[in-house]
Amino acid sequence: MPTKRVLADFLGRWEIARQITPADGPPAAFSGHGTWQAEAGGAIYTETGVLQLQGAAPMTAERKYLWNDDLSVQFEDGRPFHTVPARGGQATHFCDPDTYLVSYDFSDWPAFTVRYDVTGPRKDYVMISRYQRTDAR
Numbered sequence: 001m002p003t004k005r006v007l008a009d010f011l012g013r014w015e016i017a018r019q020i021t022p023a024d025g026p027p028a029a030f031s032g033h034g035t036w037q038a039e040a041g042g043a044i045y046t047e048t049g050v051l052q053l054q055g056a057a058p059m060t061a062e063r064k065y066l067w068n069d070d071l072s073v074q075f076e077d078g079r080p081f082h083t084v085p086a087r088g089g090q091a092t093h094f095c096d097p098d099t100y101l102v103s104y105d106f107s108d109w110p111a112f113t114v115r116y117d118v119t120g121p122r123k124d125y126v127m128i129s130r131y132q133r134t135d136a137r
Contacts, residue, residue: 002106004086007043007069009109010036012135016049023124026054030061034131042068088112098123 018030032049044066051061066074071084082091084104093100098120105113116127 002087003109005071005084005088005106005109006086007036007067007071010045010067011038011043012036012133014131015134016047016129016131018127018129020125020127028053030129032061033134036067042066045073095120097121 012035014034014036016030016032016034020028020030022028028051030049030051032047034045034047036043036045044064046062046064048060048062050058052058064076065081066076066078067084068074071086073081073084075081082093082100082102085091088104088106091102091104093102098118101117101119103115103117105115110133112131114129114131116125118125118127
């Protein structure tokens with residue numbers, strides 16, 4: 001059985017390589033870093049890097065999430081997003097009218113993969129992110 005992950009396992013800096021494949025339209029890639037920094041009751045996750053849409057100039061991209069000790073994740077404004085399965089597996093987020101099916105794979109720890117399958121009338125894409133720790137632990 002895979003090891004159960006806890007929030008402390010994620011703290012620190014990670015390299016991110018991401019591929020975004022829409023059902024219709026050009027693919028995109030993101031390259032950057034994500035940092036989990038401990039805060040009372042959880043951590044702030046900050047991601048920064050460069051987003052490259054095929055046929056367009058590269059652009060800087062950033063996002064933040066709040067991670068709680070129980071691995072529940074919230075958007076920066078406090079709205080709930082989903083809960084990360086501690087041993088890997090699936091989570092779901094419904095953002096009316098679209099559905100986000102999220103799969104966490106921790107089998108190659110301390111690297112891991114997160115896959116989003118997003119479907120609905122407004123969005124239809126697959127996003128696969130590979131995280132690799134860059135700081136010593």
